Amino acid sequence: MLVALGFTMVALFMVLIMTKRLTPVVALILVPLCFAVLAGSGTGIGDAVMDQIGTFAPTAALLFFAIVYFGLMIDVGLFDPLIRLILRVCGNSPVRVVIGSAVLAALVSLDGDGSTTFIITVSAMLPLYLRLKLSPVVLTVVANLAAGVMNIIPWGGPTVRAATALGVSPSELFNPMVPSMLAGLVTVVLMAWALGVSEKRRLARQGLELGLELDVDTVQTVETRELVTAGGPARPRSGGGSGGAGGTDGADDGMTRGALDPDRPTLRPKLIWFNGALTVALLVLLGMDVLPLPFLFMVAAAVALLVNFPRPVEQVARIKEHSSSIVSVVSMVFAAAVLTAVLSQTTMDVAMAKWLVDVVPDAWGPHLAVITGVLSMPLTFFLSNDGFYFGVLPILSQAAAEYGISGVEMARASIVGQPVHFTSPLVPAMLLLISLAKVDLADHHRKVIWRAVVLSLVMLVAAVATGVIPLG
Missing domain, CATH: 1.10.357 (Tetracycline Repressor; domain 2)
Incomplete structure (x- = not known):
């Protein structure tokens, strides 16, 4: 029954x-x-x-302050150089953009924390997806798959649990599985390539349906050139459809709005080295697992707010800016x-x-x-x-x-x-x-x-x- x-x-x-x-x-x-x-x-x-709920409360706290912290780092421009580098490497190719998303997610997953992986990957790649009219669903799929493969690293959780449950050494368990993990990563890249090709064809079909004379590569070359040379997102073309799904058309919340806009008032270029050092220290402490993760994010978010936005009214505004993302994920x-x-x-x-x-x-x-x-x-x-x-x-x-x-x-x-x-x-x-x-x-x-x-x-x-x- x-x-x-x-x-x-x-x-x-x-x-x-x-x-x-x-x-x-x-x-x-x-x-x-x-x-x-x-x-x-x-x-x-x-x-x-x-x-x-009591068991899940630390996770909710972790996600709450992780969203606040990385949202602040996007606001102040910490990830702008990384995003511009990705733009130059990926260029105008949907295939390279999607493969780059998978590789980025896999690399960031080395810290063993899925939440950090997804925050960094989405914050770096989503503005590019929206401007090139690629479906954000493709981004979530390749990031999810790459992180899933990397989740078997010994400090990621499942490997330690399996080793503990059966009384075996984590290294004895994991080390022989490295070839299997590499096979998984190669498969993720192949899947990302196939999804990129599919997106390129979809954009080409949409271009034909709109009666455009330019092919998809030409259109995206222009948009990418605008992105790279201006150091910020190209302005959306009037009448252009978005490739988003599930309500992603024109997604414009605090995690993505003007993520490369060089004129946004929240930029703190003089504090980039402080913010970079704070983020590196946070990630190192996350990997060392010496303090509870929610506590680390709480402290990091508080320090980032105080240093970058010393006025209380600014601090409140920054938290409100990211409130929609916070409510959505914490409620689930x-x-x-x-x-x-x-x-x-x-x-x-x-x-x-x-x-x-x-x-x-x-x-x-x-x-x-x-x-x-x-x-x-x-x-x-x-x-x-x-x-x-x-x-x-x-x-x-x-x-x-x-x-x-x-x-x-x-x-x-x-x-x-x-x-x-x-x-x-x-x-x-x-x-x-x-x-x-x-x-x-x-x-x-x-x-x-x-x-x-x-x-x-x-x-x-x-x-x-x-x-x-x-x-x-």
Whole structure:
């Protein structure tokens, strides 16, 4: 009963979001509550939700102050040189722009924090996407895929969880998986290339439909030249359609508005070295993990506000400027607490996991490592990493031990599903990504989920081919 209710709840939730019948916040709250009633949960569900909200509060605080901090750094012009460099490197080519987005996201992901990765990637690339009329959905897709592959680095979280759950060394787990990770990154670049080609063709078709005599490369060459030489965004052409999706046309919030405008009043060129040093120090401390991440962002945001905007009225104005992004992502984080609470309070998550383990035939026992790699995709999408690695993986590993499959091999198999996990609405960083880019969750999921599945399968095949995960 619980298994059926659990899978039905998740399916209904996804259908309602992807068909845009409900907003993600509404669906995350109401759909799980309806199924909690069907599962027989009483008033205890309220306490469970409050407990989850308390658990999610540090994440919400992290995202709140991360948006404020990096929004301020965009306002004061810290990323302007980086964006202009990307413009010069990518030029007028949609293909190079999309591939550059994927490479940038992968490089920034080395700090192990998905939220930081998406904030920097979106802030650097979204103005260029909007001016060249590329779909922001493409940006969120390639950034999500690249970050998902890089999420298996030892300091990223899943690898440490898997190693801890099965009592193995993180380095012994991760180091043999480097070829698999590289195969995943190559696949991300190929997917980015294909998406870039698709965008170029779409823009060319739109140009023909508008009766334009210039081809897409010529049009974008002109716009890119304006961007680079003026040091700021080209003015939108009258009558030009935007390639955005899910309400991204003319996206103009505080994270992207005039991100390269050389005349914006918030620029602080004399403080660029201070702001750069502050940001580097923040990222170093994030990587060292010596202090809680929300606390680091709180302090950094306060210092940045005080130094760059010493007047209280200016500080209030800066926070208000980024309030729409803050409200959007924080509300989804707290709404996701309802779904997580219902899954755990009703024990649907445990029932679903055990059912998936039980349906594996005994004859498939020698292949449990590969099966675990496949199961890690849906299970880490529907469950938290903690739930999967500390609840499900030990059960699978105990069964696999009977067939001579070691714990470290099972641990390696368990992390190949991270590209799919990173697309889950239970991942706050992904919610931050689509919020900053003003992309609809349904539009993002339609393009990213199947690609993430392919990506995870590529990583699994590469791991099997190199012998770090046994086929049987």
